Amino acid sequence: MNENNKLGNLSRRHLIKYGGGFLGTGLAATVLGSNLNHPESVVAQNIVAQNKEVTPDVALQKLMEGNARFVEQKHQRPNQDLARLTEVAESQAPYAAILGCADSRVPSEIVFDQGVGDLFVCRVAGNVASSEEIGSLEFGTMILGAKLIMVLGHARCGAVQATIQGGRFPGQIASIIDDIKVGVERAQREPGTNKLELAIKANVKYQVEQLNQSAIIGDLVDKGQLKVVGAYYDLSTGEVTLLTGKLLDYLVVEITTNRQLIIKKQISDR
Template identity: 40%
Template sequence: MLAANHSYYTVENLSAEAALQELLDGNQRYALDHVEHPHEGSQRRVDLSVAQHPFAIILGCADSRVVPELIFDQGVGDLFVLRVAGNVADEAVLASIEFAVEHLGTRLVVVLGHERCGAVMAAINHAFSEGKLNSLISYIEPAIKAGREANGDCVVSDTVKAHVHLMVKQIQSTEPILSHEVKNSSLKVVPAYYRLATGKVEFL
């Protein structure tokens, strides 16, 4: 039902549950090569020129293979996308999520990790540099410890998933705005994992 009409959430924000279903439906279309490319074109631009009501916030990796609008088969104005290597929730990302929740009314955040994430592999391999990469890796290190404690080893996919879970907790516990919305059940933050070859998103 939700996939049949893509225009209704331009007027009012979707609930977290309806937003999640929309993402699931869109990802299924993408994985099966049945994409609809909704919400593109001149009329859509005109409709959105006054206001935006993205139905989901996606915190994803900057990896060129993980493009949220494509893998969820969504269009202009549908997703509030934050992309940074290793999908880390740093201060700027948390502030951006607050903005979308407070001012745009978005009710769902998806933290989207992915298979063979280069940032996570760099963190595991201690591939430190003299540049800015170290500060990014510091956000991923707690997941490496969590992965080692769970497995006694450092499997990349497990570390990516542990990292996604930790970023979800970070977002949920960020005071005062996000933690308050989560406690009120007016914001949902969910972990997800993307597989490169199949194009499928697994909600964890």
């Protein structure tokens, strides 16, 4: 895992410095708390302050509530207007991060009914936790302040299917297949007839393990400032199901036609 954790030994100060280099001085200045002489900066600082109040469990609740709205076609489409663009122009403070597949059928902001600046999304075939993805998520959590990382696998994943079928792969495709093999091998030892679905879910759990081995991510988890979970997206229904983690109960809030709130409790698999 040492090769996959290039940022593991960097201090917060060094990561901010490098982050400023590749994300631009405007973001670096905001991250460092500089007072910018623009009205938008005040709004941006308010967003950061609001997200500091979000706990990992609240972040998970917000995601699952959004997915419930998506499944029931009760979209709110929050934070998608021009006012939101102004709010986040100076800075970003996403409350959650998603490590998802590059599959065109799994757009995170739509699946979770979120808007601009809400999610820090890393997408790669097979939702693998490569060194680049881990580094990005380290930045998204330690510097930008995301309180939750969700590894999101999905039904009929082509990358996992290709790994099961085996064979030789051209170019850099083989490197992705190598990162999925562990999950596929684990799934072969599990009971069940749908080997593809088992492999997809086993791959999600393995990638969660890889993220937790990051020194930066692991430290945030130990301090209670971050939660890392795995989930599975059903392409046919749009529903996201949690796969990993010893989680607290979370509330799924649905708004009925008469505007009354129906509160449902759901507990994840242990």
